[in-house]
Amino acid sequence: MKSILHPHNRSVLFILLLAIITISACNTETKKEETKDARPSFKSVFGRRFTEVRRNFKSGLSFNNEGYQLEPNWHFSFPSDDSVNIYNPKRKMFVNAPVLFDHDSIFNIAWAWLRLRKLSHDSIIFQVMKVEDRALLRERSTVFMTMYADDYIKNTLHTDAAHLIKPNHLDTLFIRKKVEESIKDSTKAFAARQPVTLTSKNKLLTVERISNTDAYKSSNVVMEDYLLPEFNIVINKAYDDFNYSFSAIVDENGEIHFRKSVKFIFPEFVEPSNRAMHGIINGYFKAYLKSTPGKTLGMPHPSIIIINVEGYK
Secondary structure, eight states, X not given: OOOSSOHHHXXXXXXXXXXXXXXXXXXXXXXXXXXXXXXXXXXXXXXXXXXXXXXXXXXXXXXXXXXXXXXXXXEEEEEETTEEEEEETTTTEEEEEXXXXXXXXXXXXXXXXXXXXXXXXXXXXXXEOEEETTEEEGGGOOEXXXXXXXXXXXXXXXXXXXHHTSOOHHHHHHHHHHHHHHHHOGGGOOXXXXXXXXXXXXXXXXXXXXXXXXXXXXXXXXXXXXXXXXXXXXXXXXXXXXXXXXXXXXXXXXXXXXXXXXXOOOXXXXXXXXXXXXXXXXXXXXXXXXXXXXXXTTEEOOEEEEEEEEEEO
16 A cells, blocks of 8 residues: 655654654643743641651651761741741741742741742741752752641640650661770770760879860851860879870770870880880879770760870879
């Protein structure tokens, strides 16, 4: 059977079909872009007070391998799509802050970049977006915030926020495994959520815990004091004048073990300096200092501290 279409007509038909497919694809892409850039509205939850009950990494855990713990602390409501009424812990009061929409469900809320992942009458989930030099780093945006409405917590779950924000069973299993590993191998020591404490047992030794949190506030680095506790120790009537700074591991029993100097030492002085620091720990510290191990979720485990020690004859 011969084709009823002339070759010329078939060419025209092919061109028309190609044009229709191209236009359809363009319309589809346009609709996708419009959907992507459409601003989500918080109208359905205007005036409802929400409390953050969970903050976790992409792994689902609130702890990372270094022992850093994410802690929920947001309390807020949306009076409108352009503002948020949020609790300021420093001022101990609720304050109004701007809500600015960017794109792809990404907002700047109270000066934090967040992507809306879920919005319902009773809950909201945000993804914390990592932004550096106005560039969005999606692969490093690995923290998520879960909020519940206050009346949902009280009237439906019949509990309170203080109970919900506690680490869950997955966090406990994770920390228990890390504790067991660090006890077997001290190189796997990690930061203790309730850090090591050092207390003087003799008036010849004074010890002071110092805070480094303020030093990091001007940068984008997250640094809580419990991640690497630091102490200044002064020993009077020592065998000689000395000044050392070193890191040490405090094990699950509270024993202090020399790790390494945190100051540069010329190669020819490394061995005698290390020997002196070992001697300070095994001599003065054992006689004059009480050390209590750090704990996470109530479990004592090895953790690292920094010690700056000065001795005066």
